[in-house]
Amino acid sequence: MAAAIETSRLTPAAPKTLDRYRTVTAFVSGAAPAALIVIVLTLLQQAAPAISNYGLAFLVRSVWNPVTLDFGALPYIYGTVVTSAFAIIIALPVGLSVALLLAEQGAQGIRGAIGTGIELLAAIPSVVYGIWALFVVAPFSLRYLETPITERLGFIGFLSGPPRQYSFFTASLVLAIMILPTLAAVSRDVIRAVPRGLRESSTALGATWWETTWRVILPTARAGIFGATVLALGRALGETIAVTMVIGNRDEIPPSVFSPGYTLASKIANEFSEATGNLYPAALIELGLVLILVTLTVNLVALLLVRSTQARMAA
Amino acid sequence: MNRNFWRRFKSKTAMSIIYVLTGFALVPLGLVLWYTIVKGLPAISHVEFFLNVERPVGIPGSGISHAIVGTAFMVGMASLVAIPVGVISGVYLAEYGHGRWANWVRLASDVLVGAPSIALGLFAYAILVVPLHHYSAISASAALSILMLPVVIRTTESAVGLIPGGLRESGLALGLPRWRVSLQLIVPAAAPGVITGALLAVARAAGETAPLLFTAFGNPLWSLDPTQPMSALTLVVFRDALTPFKELQDQAWGAALVLVMMVLVTNLASRWVLRRQIRLAGQL
Numbered sequence: 139m140a141a142a143i144e145t146s147r148l149t150p151a152a153p154k155t156l157d158r159y160r161t162v163t164a165f166v167s168g169a170a171p172a173a174l175i176v177i178v179l180t181l182l183q184q185a186a187p188a189i190s191n192y193g194l195a196f197l198v199r200s201v202w203n204p205v206t207l208d209f210g211a212l213p214y215i216y217g218t219v220v221t222s223a224f225a226i227i228i229a230l231p232v233g234l235s236v237a238l239l240l241a242e243q244g245a246q247g248i249r250g251a252i253g254t255g256i257e258l259l260a261a262i263p264s265v266v267y268g269i270w271a272l273f274v275v276a277p278f279s280l281r282y283l284e285t286p287i288t289e290r291l292g293f294i295g296f297l298s299g300p301p302r303q304y305s306f307f308t309a310s311l312v313l314a315i316m317i318l319p320t321l322a323a324v325s326r327d328v329i330r331a332v333p334r335g336l337r338e339s340s341t342a343l344g345a346t347w348w349e350t351t352w353r354v355i356l357p358t359a360r361a362g363i364f365g366a367t368v369l370a371l372g373r374a375l376g377e378t379i380a381v382t383m384v385i386g387n388r389d390e391i392p393p394s395v396f397s398p399g400y401t402l403a404s405k406i407a408n409e410f411s412e413a414t415g416n417l418y419p420a421a422l423i424e425l426g427l428v429l430i431l432v433t434l435t436v437n438l439v440a441l442l443l444v445r446s447t448q449a450r451m452a453a
Numbered sequence: 454m455n456r457n458f459w460r461r462f463k464s465k466t467a468m469s470i471i472y473v474l475t476g477f478a479l480v481p482l483g484l485v486l487w488y489t490i491v492k493g494l495p496a497i498s499h500v501e502f503f504l505n506v507e508r509p510v511g512i513p514g515s516g517i518s519h520a521i522v523g524t525a526f527m528v529g530m531a532s533l534v535a536i537p538v539g540v541i542s543g544v545y546l547a548e549y550g551h552g553r554w555a556n557w558v559r560l561a562s563d564v565l566v567g568a569p570s571i572a573l574g575l576f577a578y579a580i581l582v583v584p585l586h587h588y589s590a591i592s593a594s595a596a597l598s599i600l601m602l603p604v605v606i607r608t609t610e611s612a613v614g615l616i617p618g619g620l621r622e623s624g625l626a627l628g629l630p631r632w633r634v635s636l637q638l639i640v641p642a643a644a645p646g647v648i649t650g651a652l653l654a655v656a657r658a659a660g661e662t663a664p665l666l667f668t669a670f671g672n673p674l675w676s677l678d679p680t681q682p683m684s685a686l687t688l689v690v691f692r693d694a695l696t697p698f699k700e701l702q703d704q705a706w707g708a709a710l711v712l713v714m715m716v717l718v719t720n721l722a723s724r725w726v727l728r729r730q731i732r733l734a735g736q737l
Contacts, residue, residue, distance in 0.1 A: 157631060157632075158632070159630075159631055159632030159635065160545075160548075160549055160631070162541075163541050163542070163544060163545035163548070163549070164545055164549065164554060166538055166541040166542055166545070167541065167542035167545040167546065167554075167555075167558045167606075168558070169538045169542060169602065170542060170558055170561045170562040170565055170602055170603060170606060171557055171558060171561035173561075173565065173599050173602065174561050174564060174565055174568075176576075177568070177572065177573065177576045177599070180576050180579050180580060181572065181575060181576060181579070183579075184575070184579045231474060232474045232475075232477050232478050233478070235470070235471040235472075235474035235475050235478070236474070236475045236478050238471055239471055239472070239475050252475060252479065254721075254724065255478075255479045255482050256478065256479075257720065257724070258482060258717065258720060258721075259478075259479075259481065259482045261656065261657075261660075261716050261717070261719075261720045262482075262485055262660075262713060262716060263659075263660025263661070263662070263687060263712050263713075263716060264660065264661070264662060264663070265660070265662045265687045265690045265691050265709070265712070266485065266489060266660075266690070266709045266712055266713055267485065268662075268690070268691065268694070269489075269690055269694040269705055269706065269709050270484070270485050270488055270489065270709075272694055272695075273488075273492075273694075273702075274484070274488050315481045318478055322478070346460050346461055346463070346464035347464045347467075347468060348463055348464035348467040348468070349460070349464065351467070352467075369567070372567045373567065375569070376567070376568070376569025376570070376571070376572070377569075378569065378570065378571040378662070378663035379662040379663050379687075379691060383691070383694065383695065403569060403571045403663070406571055406575065407571055407663060407666055410575070410578075410666070410667045411666060411667040411670065422575075423575055423579070426569075426571065426572045426575040427572075429569050429571070429572060430568060430569055430572040433567060433568065433569050433572075434564055434567070434568065436567075437563070437564050437567035437568075438560075438564055441560065441563050441564065
């Protein structure tokens, strides 16, 4: 890249004439930003009837009645937040372990295999996770995770029973698997960007591998790892199909994570093709608008965090 | 002495925990593949599965040919837009990617990668299904092309970026204009990487369900009309898995196996090509 700057400075080729090639490619590359803006504006315009009719109360009410045209988004926002948060809690230790292992030197054969495995995990389509979760994970989780936990820790509100096969918890398990590759890959890049000198100095002072990792590498990469987590959170918030298949589809805010519920995305996926009239689809599109605005913001924050960490360490 | 033993012990323990957790990470991959193969094989072992269309429950010989064709058709149409636009954008970022505009493009495509796919479906519904008054394959392709675009952009940028500056400098030194250097030297040299990126985007689009739900909608019959509803592999998996019929559930597993095979082959092949490309670029 540095070479590109220098050559462009050195080329004598008529600096004043317009570089048409550059203009054309620059124009075409406007497609991505344009798409982003047009998508948000279109959804805003489509959701306008619902926005003007229900106002801000839409976000804090928990009623969904297409017959009386009374809509509120709270249960879905709650479900989205709870499943994503649980997914992060489950995925973070595992993802960080993978990242630490992949960022180490040596034994490239094994590391390459693990890296490939994690990448394939990211490549498997959401609906395949969905069908697997529906027939394999959900029964397993009910029998070996949810039931024992509610029996022993059921006195804690959000771990209370009765456990259900299709629940927030099952959805979180699947989500955790699905966001793991993002978490692992981005954290690995951040950890790799930690200057070698720091690691070597720590080892030279006699620190063990763990002391170096825990006291030097992780603190240095902290902001970037946080960014990776937020990026994974963005993925979890927007994930639709696998969650729709195992969340249980219930329009309420249950006290326990072992109860069925709904997320923003799965509500849209299940109901949009049946929504008729003017306000009903608009209300669903408003759910979509909330979802996309939140995810885009989360992604933006995460990207800025990751980039600033990497830039700081490169300096 | 004792203290050092304790420190080393702690380090070894932490290392083992990290190995165990990494093992945990790979367990789901094995399980997903295992179950998809075991449960999908019976369905795909009949040749009618690839030749026929869906039949009512209870009648043998049901197949998913319409869904395979539908997925190929819609992803193909999406690629016609997303790949050229994405490649040109990626080349721009790699060639002139230092200004403020390039940074905006980069940021926009990175943010777009994370946009929820269901929202893209809603968008396509608003711009194409509402005006046409019915579900259509073309609206699904529109959603899929937006989904593919950022993937193509970023993979193209990194593939072109791998080409050493020496190649560009030799071209410029021969007096070639910038566009000829770019199109006739740099892009051909980066072609394997660019094609790989495009293939990865295709695989990603073929695996998407959420943007198809209310755009392509699904169709039990053969259709090659872009203005009409069309089926897709992912829609078959999603709808059939949630039915109470054993035959349909088996069919869903079969379709899932076809999807997984496709994705695995694409990904492993592209990794191989990319590694070769990196090695070749090193020799240039």
